[in-house]
Amino acid sequence: MADDKTNAAEYWKANVRLIFGCLAVWAFVSYGCAILFRPLLAGIPVGGTDLGFWFAQQGSILTFIVLIFFYAWKMNKLDQKFGLGE
Amino acid sequence: MSQFAINLLFVGASFALYIGIAIWARAGSTKDFYVAGGGVHPITNGMATAADWMSAASFISMAGLLASGGYANSTFLMGWTGGYVILAMLLAPYLRKFGKFTVPDFIGDRFYSNTARLVAIVCLIVASVTYVIGQMTGAGVAFSRFLEVSNTWGIWLAALIVFLYAVFGGMKGITYTQVAQYVVLIIAYTIPAVFIAFQLTGNPIPMFGMFSTHTESGIPLLAKLDDVVSALGFRDYTADVDNKLNMVLFTLSLMVGTAGLPHVIIRFFTVPKVADARWSAGWALVFIALLYLTAPAVGSMARLNLATTVYPEMAGQVENYEEAVQNPILYEERPDWVRTWEETGLISFNDLNNDGRIQMYNDAVDYSERGWEGNELTVNNDILVLANPEIANLPGWVIGLIAAGGIAAALSTAAGLLLAISSAISHDLIKTMINPKISEKGEMLAARISMGGAILLATYLGLNPPGFAAQTVALAFGIAGASLFPALMMGIFSKRMNSPGAVAGMLAGLISTLLYIFTYLGWFFIPDTNTLANTPDNWIFGISPLSFGAVGAMINFAVAFAVSRVTAAPPQEIQDLVESVRYPKGAGMAVDH
Secondary structure: OHHHHHHHHHHHHHHHHHHHHHHHHHHHHHHHHHHHOHHHHOOOEEOOEEHHHHHHHHHHHHHHHHHHHHHHHHHHHHHHHOOOOO | OOHHHHHHHHHHHHHHHHHHHHHHOOOOOHHHHHHHHHOOOHHHHHHHHHHHHOOHHHHHHHHHHHHHHHHHHHHHHHHHHHHHHHHHHHHHHHHHHHOOOOHHHHHHHHOOOHHHHHHHHHHHHHHHHHHHHHHHHHHHHHHHHHOOOOHHHHHHHHHHHHHHHHHHOOHHHHHHHHHHHHHHHHHHHHHHHHHHHHHHHOOOOHHHHOOOEOOOOOOEHHHHHHHHHHHOOOOOOOOOOOOHHHHHHHHHHHHHHHHHOHHHHHHHHOOOOHHHHHHHHHHHHHHHHHHHOOHHHHHHHHHHHHHHHHOHHHOOOOOOHHHHOOOOOEHHHOOHHHHHHHOOOOEEEOOOOOOOEOOOOOOOOOOHHHOOOOOOEEEOHHHHHHHHHHHOOOOHHHHHHHHHHHHHHHHHHHHHHHHHHHHHHHHHHHHHHHOOOOOHHHHHHHHHHHHHHHHHHHHHHHOOOOOOHHHHHHHHHHHHHHHHHHHHHHHHHOOOOOHHHHHHHHHHHHHHHHHHHHHHHOHHHOOOOOOOOOOOOOOHHHOOHHHHHHHHHHHHHHHHHHHHHHOOOOOHHHHHHHHHHOOOOOOOOOOOO
């Protein structure tokens, strides 16, 4: 039982770490590249406008999709590793 | 065949399809009515979630807002997609593991209190009804145009159809019909976009065409658009915004609202396994992104097409914009689509300088030296997507298709929301709290009556909406994000969070957000009852009512944290419950009651 508990606590810790990592990327592309850092990216032209605009209307959405699938894939591996899957 | 007949044919055929599926998959028991028997594949569920999600706001209204606001309205794109990331990581898998039917179920059980359950029910109903107002606004636009009636009649017709449709089947009917609706709406959205992207840039893929060269003028499409709109006194389409704080908060509001909206969360109760809840969120976003990546192209190209329709001389290579704007089209020679939309009252013309020509520009700028005495063409943002194929002279069947798609979008979401409202009332309020002995029949009857009540209220408020469809919907997100999202998240991530904390937090989030919204947009959304004018000068720190949800959520978190620290920790069995939702192991089917 004690082992089970440490095991479960480890799993949860790993999950929370993974979530933090993913949300850092999530915030970086949307609030960062697309909004706050747009002036810094103004020098990089993309089809008639700049990279920040592209991130706001295309890039952030594409990144979100990759993030969710990455998270789901990683979590499946964690579920197996800790024997906590279904 | 007349355009009217073609529209009727497309709308009628798509309806026959949905109703056929609804009858085929008719809900038998209450459990089927709410969660489709818990056996839906992640891809199917993703597609149905996408249809549920992409409402009149996404389909009809969003591209119009992008067209009018340009870069500044990218908030809608990021907010409504980025929410899925937090949903997939912070809520969906755990709520699936918890294994009950509804959001108030989770909050009531996790916070071991019927007060918490009741507050959650109130938050859910306020957010969902606000959302349905937005749907009725959008559906009203679609119906009025395609059935060639006034906007008011369009809204009432839409209300009737949504009601019949949602009452027919429950979730199960809705899951498979929504797959069909997704297919209809995505085809309807992308086909005109492909045609228009090809016409304007030679590149048939809208998301690339938008960043390609505009064939007629030989410069990049977005650069051309910037030139055209600035010649008419508007801000550049791609211009950066000054108020970054508001933009960040608005995006955040939409994101947390996405994760807090009951009709979306409910979707993740229907997958067989916890892992499937994560994949479902990913698939849902893939299907949503197909539309969201196309929408910016639709918006920018429609804006360009609209301007060059009114000012034909601006279309090609322009040496001098001052000359190119001199000869807008004569009102007598206006295109047919302007005539047909005029009948709905959503486009109107007023020849202020009596020259018989249409001057369309930003009249905050003084152009009296051009002989202009004010903007003469008022175009409702919400018509842009629907009018788009007509503006680009696409064939009649494309117009019929977009009619069917727009109506599908509004119907599917309105139905999903009505289901969330009715289950909150019949299941959470009546069955769990007031009369546990109610029969299945009685519960279904209560569900249907509450659907009827919700739709009447939403329709009444939809006749004088607080904004364009997407803006009204954004308010609903702010409300859900400020009230439900923090409670759900803390319920999973903090074992120490207790009942008084959650209740105080939800109330603080809901009330602060509603007060801020009502102050600027009218009390209970009744027009002309607002305390302060809804202008940026009046907003506190420049935070618009649409963006306040994020602040409300922060207030919710802070109040909940503070109250929970000074009150007793939750009992051991609740802490064990929190422990158990964190691990997929041992998740059964959604638990019956």
